[in-house]
Amino acid sequence: MSLGEFEIIRRYFDRRGTGAAAWRAEPDAERGVLLGIGDDAAVIDPDGPLVVTTDMLVEGVHFLAGMAADALGYRALAVSLSDLAAMGAAPRWALLAMSVEQAEARWLERFAAGFFELADRHGVALIGGDLTRGPLTVTVQLIGTARGGRFLTRAGGRVGDDVYVTGSLGDAAAGIELLSRRAAEDHTEDPPFRAREADWARAALEARLLRPTPRVAEGLALAEVASAAIDVSDGLLADLGHLCEASACGAVVELEKVPLSRALLEVFSRDAAQAYALGGGDDYELCFSASPADAERVREAVRDSRTEVHRIGRLTQGGGVVCMRDGHGVAPPRRV
C-alpha cells in the first residue's frame, strides 16, 4: 500500500492523536513543545543553552539495502543521541527528514516503532520533519539541553589527563564481519563458519551493531567531571585523534587496557578483537578525558548507569595517537 505524506505523518509519526485535532497543534507543555507536528515549523520552549546535531544515513553507504525497518528507525536516532551524549547534553526534541522510494505502510509502521522505542526511552519528542520521495535516506536533527549551561567538547583535554572509554569496543565491527560472512554463506552448501562460533556470542555482536546503546546517561553524568569527550563512531584511534586535534595534544593508548567483550573474545582471537576495537566504529561508546585527580569522581559519575568505564591511556604533549603494549610503542593491530 502506498500512502501520501500527510497520511503517513498522521498515522505513524503524529502521536498526539488523529484527525483535525492533531492539526490544531495542542501544546505538549510537559515536554517543552509549544507547537508540534503539522504546521510550517515547530515551536519549543528551552530553558537554557541548546545542543544541536544532525546525522544522515544513506542506503548503501551507512546501511545495507534491505535493513530491517525497525532497526533503521532505531539506529537513525541512536546516532544522534550518541552525539548529544558526547556533549554531555540531555536530548529533548527531534526532527526527522526522510526520503523513501515508496511509502509502504508495513515498512513505515516498523520504522516508526524502532524510532519511538528509543525516543520514548530517552524522553525525546518528535516535533516535525519532512517526508519526500527519493532514494532511501534518513536524517535526524536532535536538540538537547545543556544542564546548568554545562557541556562537553572535544577541545577541553589537557596534557596528563587520563583517557577513558565506556563499555567495550569492537563488537559492532565484528558484527559487520559476521553478517557479511553469513551473507556469503547463503551462497554455499556447507557453511564454513557457523559451527565454530557460539550462537550467544554471534547474537550479542550483531545486536551491538543493529541496536547500539547510546551512552546518554553516562554523558550527562560525565559533563560534570570530564575535560573532553567524543563518541566512538569512526573507530577509537580516529575519534581519539579528533579529540587530540581539538585539544592540541597527543595520546598514548595501552592496548591491553582497551576493553573487549566476552562475546568478542569468544568468536575472535585477541589480536583480531583488538583490531576491531581500535579501528571499528559503530559501537557508539564514549571516549573521554579527565584529570587524574578526578579518577574517583569519574567512577562515581557512571556508577548509577552500571556501565563500566576503563582507563585506556593518557593525553600527551603532541605526537598523535600512539599505541603501547607492555610499555613499548607498537603499530596498531590491523584487522585480520
Next chain:
Amino acid sequence: MSLGEFEIIRRYFDRRGTGAAAWRAEPDAERGVLLGIGDDAAVIDPDGPLVVTTDMLVEGVHFLAGMAADALGYRALAVSLSDLAAMGAAPRWALLAMSVEQAEARWLERFAAGFFELADRHGVALIGGDLTRGPLTVTVQLIGTARGGRFLTRAGGRVGDDVYVTGSLGDAAAGIELLSRRAAEDHTEDPPFRAREADWARAALEARLLRPTPRVAEGLALAEVASAAIDVSDGLLADLGHLCEASACGAVVELEKVPLSRALLEVFSRDAAQAYALGGGDDYELCFSASPADAERVREAVRDSRTEVHRIGRLTQGGGVVCMRDGHGVAPPRRV
C-alpha cells in the same frame, strides 16, 4: 577534484577560520553561538521560544539534475526561511545535511556561495551539519526565535477574517513551464516560443523560480497582527486549504483579486496566469488571515518591506476553499 568530508567543511562551510583554531570552537557570542562547527554537536544560547523546521530537497524530485550549484544552495535555505517566515519567526541558526555523489571542489564552492548569500542576508549562522556520499540531496534544519514569544500558526484563522497574500503568485510555476519549453526547443531547429515572449518577462519569471525571496521581514511584521499564516509552497488553493483545515473553517477566493505580476501577464493569457497563481507552488509568498478590523494594521506591518499585500478573500463557515468570479462561484481555472 574530490575532497574528504573534513576538508570540505573546513574549506567551504566553516567560516570562522582555518586549521586547528577552527576546531577549538571559538564562540560567536554575538550570534548566540556558544559552539559552532567541528564538534559532535553545536551549542546555541536562545533567549526565548524557538521555532524549528526542516526541509529536504532531492535531485530529480525537487530539482532537476544539473541545477546550478549556487541556485541549489540558495534554494535549500530559502525553502526553510519561508517556513519560518510563515511562523512569524526570526531565523538564527542552520544545520546542513547533504549527500553528494562526488565532492567536486568547484561545485561545492558555488553551492556554499549560494547558501551563504542568503544566510548572510538574514543573519543566519551555519552551526553544523553532516556531509556524506550518496545521491544528491540537501536537508536544511533552521532554528529561529519567536520575538516576544509570539508566533503564527495555520490554526488561528476565524470565520470572517480577511485572507491576504504577499507579492504576486504564479511566476515560479510559469518559470518551470518556460524552462521546460526551452529544454524542448533545444531539440528543434526553429524554436516556436522564443520570439513570442519578451526577454525581460521570461527572465523575471525564471528568476522567481530559481531565486525565490522568502518573506522573512514580512512574516516577522505580520506576527503582531495576522490570525493565521502559511507559506505558498504547494499552490495557493492547496496551502489555503491547509490553513482552513487547521483553523476549522472554509474560504472564498475572489479570482480577480489574486495578484499577478506584469511579467506573468506579458507571457501568458489571464486565464493561464490565474491557473498558475492558484495551482502553482514555489513562489514562497505568504498567505495569511487577519481580522477586518486590523486591515490598516496589516498595511502598516508590511510598509517597511515595500512588499505589496493583497486581500484576496475571506474565511467562511466550512465548505473548503471556493473560487468566485464577479460574485459567482466558479471552478478553479486549470493550467492550459
